[in-house]
Each structure stands twice: as structure tokens, then as C-alpha cells.
Amino acid sequence: MKSRLLWTLGIVVVLASGVATVVLWPSENTPAPAAAAPSTVVVPASLPRPTAGAPTSAHQEWVTQEAAAALRDQTAGLLAGDFDRFATHAQPGNKTLRAELQRRFRTLRALRVTRFDQRVDGQPFAIAGKPGSWRVVHLADICLVEKDCTVDEAVLDSEWKETATGVELVALKVHDRDSYCFDCSTQPTLFTRPWETTELVAQVGKRTLVAVPLQYRGRLADLSRRAEAAAALADRYKVGSGTVDRYRVFVSDARSERLWYCGYPGSWVAGTAYPTARDRIEVEIHADQLTSSFTDVLLRHELAHVSTLRSNDYYGRRDVWWLVEGMADYVDQQAAGASDRDNKAALHRFLSRHELTTVVVTPPARDATTSDASGRYAVGYYALNCLFQRYGKEPTLAFFQGAIQNGTGMDGASRSAFGKPWPEVDKKCTAQVRNA
Numbered sequence: 001m002k003s004r005l006l007w008t009l010g011i012v013v014v015l016a017s018g019v020a021t022v023v024l025w026p027s028e029n030t031p032a033p034a035a036a037a038p039s040t041v042v043v044p045a046s047l048p049r050p051t052a053g054a055p056t057s058a059h060q061e062w063v064t065q066e067a068a069a070a071l072r073d074q075t076a077g078l079l080a081g082d083f084d085r086f087a088t089h090a091q092p093g094n095k096t097l098r099a100e101l102q103r104r105f106r107t108l109r110a111l112r113v114t115r116f117d118q119r120v121d122g123q124p125f126a127i128a129g130k131p132g133s134w135r136v137v138h139l140a141d142i143c144l145v146e147k148d149c150t151v152d153e154a155v156l157d158s159e160w161k162e163t164a165t166g167v168e169l170v171a172l173k174v175h176d177r178d179s180y181c182f183d184c185s186t187q188p189t190l191f192t193r194p195w196e197t198t199e200l201v202a203q204v205g206k207r208t209l210v211a212v213p214l215q216y217r218g219r220l221a222d223l224s225r226r227a228e229a230a231a232a233l234a235d236r237y238k239v240g241s242g243t244v245d246r247y248r249v250f251v252s253d254a255r256s257e258r259l260w261y262c263g264y265p266g267s268w269v270a271g272t273a274y275p276t277a278r279d280r281i282e283v284e285i286h287a288d289q290l291t292s293s294f295t296d297v298l299l300r301h302e303l304a305h306v307s308t309l310r311s312n313d314y315y316g317r318r319d320v321w322w323l324v325e326g327m328a329d330y331v332d333q334q335a336a337g338a339s340d341r342d343n344k345a346a347l348h349r350f351l352s353r354h355e356l357t358t359v360v361v362t363p364p365a366r367d368a369t370t371s372d373a374s375g376r377y378a379v380g381y382y383a384l385n386c387l388f389q390r391y392g393k394e395p396t397l398a399f400f401q402g403a404i405q406n407g408t409g410m411d412g413a414s415r416s417a418f419g420k421p422w423p424e425v426d427k428k429c430t431a432q433v434r435n436a
Contacts, residue, residue: 060123060134066167067136067160071118078108078116091161091168100172107195110202111211115143115151122182124160132162137175139183145204149245152277154193155181177262191274194250194284197259207231207244212251216287223251223290229335230299234307237331239401244310247303248282257286266366268373271298273305281306297332304331308400319410320403321363326380327400330388333381343378347436350375359383359429360410382436386429391418 047065050058070089077085087101108116117140124134136158143149157173174197175181177190184190194200194211202211203224208231210224231247238244250260258264261274261284270289273281283302290298305328333340349371356379364373387396395417402413414422 056126057123059126063124063134063136063160063162063167064120067124067134067138067158068118068120070160070167070169071120071138075116075118078105078113081109089167089169091170094170097169097171103199104172104195107198107200110200111195111209112145112202112204113142114145114147115141115149117141118156119183121155121184122180127159130161133170134160134162134167136160137179137181139181144246144248145209146245150277150279152280153184154196155184155190156196174259185277191261191276192259192263193276194252194256194260198252198256200250205231207235208247208249210249210251212287213253213256215253216251219290223249223295226296227299227303230296230303233300233331233335234303236334237304237307237327237397239308239397240310240405242279244306247306249285249299249302250282251285251287251290253287257284260284266368268364268368268370270294271302273302273309275309279310281309296335297338300332300335301328304328307331309404318362319360322359322361322376322380322383323400323403324380325377326382326384329377329381330384333385340381342374343381344436346371346374347378347382347433350378351434356430356434358426359386359433360426379433382433383429385436386432387425390425390428 047062050062073088074086077083077088083102083105086105087098090097090101118138121137121139124136127133127135138156138158140154140156141151142154143151155175157175158169159171159173160167161170174192175190177192179190181190198213200211200213201217201220202209203220205224205228208224208227210220210227212220212223227247227249231244234247235243252260261272261282265272269286271283271285273283275281283306285298285302289295305324308327308331309324329343332338333343354375359379361376361379364376384396387399391399399413399417402408402416403410406413408416410426411422414420414425418425
């Protein structure tokens with residue numbers, strides 16, 4: 001069965017130090033970059049307000065119409081850099097909502113939003129005990145920086161209240177990840193996006209967009225520079241057609257890592273690559289891992305995931321985990337000055353506790369120790385090192401594409417790329433890993 005699960009990287013947790021550089025974020029009325037061409041929105045003929053006693057379905061249709069019009073106004077204000085229009089339909093005097101709208105507006109503008117087409121998903125839900133109040137789920141097709149990007153969707157929740165003149169926005173909420181989404185194009189859109197919960201500042205480079213919470217803005221310029229170097233390396237190992245339009249990196253603090261995407265990923269996790277659309281993978285990096293010795297390693301590893309895992313449906317399978325993570329670690333090690341000292345130590349610890357009969361090791365458990373997790377990653381790295389040494393770059397990338405992106409299985413991919421059955425390749429590389 002096809003799957004679209006995420007993969008995580010877990011390394012030793014260490015403290016990070018700051019860099020004193022100040023980066024300012026846009027004001028509420030800063031001009032936006034040129035907006036992407038909006039998708040076609042079909043607006044039906046205006047429905048009259050339902051009369052008293054009208055069926056619930058009539059109220060739902062009317063609320064959908066009014067909320068959709070308000071969301072179009074909101075999008076127009078966002079893309080034009082006009083906060084007043086962005087907040088036109090907000091409930092007057094609602095300070096909590098206005099503060100949230102200001103935070104979201106600033107953050108999306110900082111991320112250089114060029115497209116934010118919103119549409120109502122399904123029908124509104126009447127809120128029990130609150131007559132005239134409705135929960136509305138809506139989808140947003142998003143582009144950041146580029147006018148023409150690989151569009152992905154966000155699923156958003158909001159509360160609206162009927163008024164004498166229409167409807168007004170009462171609250172913005174994070175969508176329940178376990179709830180249905182009727183019109184979503186892909187399941188991964190149920191992730192909670194960083195800009196939904198956290199105020200961010202961002203820097204755009206040639207190949208990257210790096211965003212951090214406000215308390216880390218002094219480190220942004222340095223992180224952007226490091227991400228650019230990691231992206232240049234990742235581009236050399238792309239798998240599949242085309243190139244990544246832009247690598248997106250979001251740095252989370254202790255609060256954000258429990259809110260973004262799927263929530264808290266586990267104690268041994270340092271960074272995660274999340275597939276938010278078929279050709280889009282976003283990276284989350286935990287701020288406490290950004291040390292002078294580990295920042296570059298972590299960025300190279302995660303951006304390697306982005307360049308090798310696009311446009312596929314198969315990489316959530318447990319039997320290819322070693323290949324996915326081994327590739328990312330292998331790419332990291334191709335940087336000038338990289339050392340495999342930590343990988344070797346982790347491998348030797350792992351081999352002292354496990355008999356290695358195949359390189360196809362399973363992922364660490366969610367509550368795995370750091371030692372166990374890093375040992376499994378080390379097996380993947382040395383297995384990929386074996387494949388590149390024995391068969392070369394292009395055949396190994398072809399094997400990866402066959403097994404991961406095309407779903408032909410390890411044996412089919414091995415015969416196609418290496419001209420040998422997988423058990424034979426596995427046996428040789430397992431012996432080489434044991435002797436690393």
C-alpha cells in the first residue's frame with residue numbers, strides 16, 4: 001500500500017549558542033513581493049439570507065457564501081500588504097483575534113507569501129450552545145517567494161458569527177489533525193504549519209527560505225548562509241525530474257516543536273522533513289540542536305531528504321528506512337571537511353549489541369535511546385557508502401529512485417541499477433558494514 005509518512009533524524013541533544021545579528025521583519029503595510037496568479041474561483045449567484053425557520057442546509061449555504069467572500073477579502077489584503085483589509089471582517093473589539101491576525105499577517109508577509117487562495121471545505125458546522133455561530137474549515141493554496149511554485153495546501157479552522165449585515169470572524173483555530181478534510185488534494189495537508197502558531201522572521205537566499213521564532217532572529221543571517229551551503233550540496237544529489245524550487249527551513253523552539261506539523265516527534269529527534277505536497281517537503285530544525293559543531297550536519301542531512309524524496313508515494317515503508325536515512329547521511333559526508341568519526345563510534349556501539357545480518361535495519365522506536373537511534377542511522381550511512389563505492393553515483397541514485405520513488409522494491413531496483421539481485425548486494429554490503 002502506498003504511504004506518505006515522514007522521516008526523522010535523531011542525534012545527541014546539545015546546547016546552542018547565539019550570533020548577534022539583528023534582522024527586522026516587515027511592518028503591517030510593507031509592500032509584498034509580486035503575487036502569484038490566483039487560481040480560478042467560481043463565485044455562485046448571491047444567495048439571499050435565509051428566513052427564520054429555514055432548514056439548516058439553507059443557513060449553511062449562506063454562511064459558506066459569506067465566509068468565502070470574507071476570505072477572498074482577507075487574501076487580497078494579505079497579498080497587497082493591507083492589514084486593514086486583511087482584518088475587515090474580524091469581530092470589532094475582539095482583541096485576542098486582532099492580535100492573532102496581526103501575528104499571522106506579519107509572519108506570512110515575512111515569509112514572502114505570493115499566493116494564498118482560500119476556499120471553504122465542505123459545509124460549515126453549527127456550534128452547539130452558540131446560536132448563529134459556525135465552525136468553518138477552509139483550505140489555502142500557498143506559494144512563498146516564487147510566483148510560480150509547487151503549490152501546497154494548508155487546512156485551517158475558524159469560527160464565524162452571523163450579524164445583521166452578514167458574518168464576522170470570531171476566532172482562528174488550528175485544525176484538528178484527526179478531523180476530516182473533504183476537498184483536500186492530499187492527506188499530508190493536515191499538518192499544522194509553523195506560521196499558524198508562531199511569529200516568525202525569515203531570510204530568503206538564492207536557494208532557501210529560512211524562518212525562525214523572534215528570539216532567534218539574531219542567528220538568522222548565519223543560519224541562512226549555512227542553509228545555502230547545504231542546499232548547494234543537496235542539489236548535487238537530486239533524485240527525480242526537475243529541481244527543488246526552494247528549500248524551506250523552519251527552526252522551532254521548545255514550544256513550537258510540540259505544535260508544528262504532527263506535534264512532538266520524540267526525544268531523540270533533531271530535525272524532520274515533512275511532505276506537505278507531492279513535490280514539496282518542508283524541514284523543521286529544533287533550535288536546541290543548532291550548535292557550532294552540529295548545525296551544518298543537521299542542515300545537510302535534512303536538505304538531502306528534500307532533494308531525494310520529492311514526487312514519490314512510497315518512502316513511508318519501514319523496509320526502506322535505512323536507504324532514506326543512509327542517503328541523507330551520505331550526502332552530508334560529501335561536504336568538505338566532514339568527518340564520519342561519530343558515525344563510526346555509533347556503529348561500533350550498535351554492533352556490540354546487535355548481530356547484523358542485513359543492512360535493512362528498521363527505524364528507531366519513538367522512545368528509543370539516542371545510542372540506539374544513532375546506531376541505526378550509522379548502519380544506513382555505511383550501507384550507502386558501500387553502494388557508492390562499489391557501483392558509483394549514478395547507479396546508486398538510480399537504485400534509490402527505483403526502490404523509493406518508483407516502488408519497484410529492493411530486488412527490482414537492484415537488478416535494474418546494479419545488474420545484480422538484491423540478496424547478493426545486501427550480503428556484500430552487510431559484510432563491509434560489519435568491518436567498517
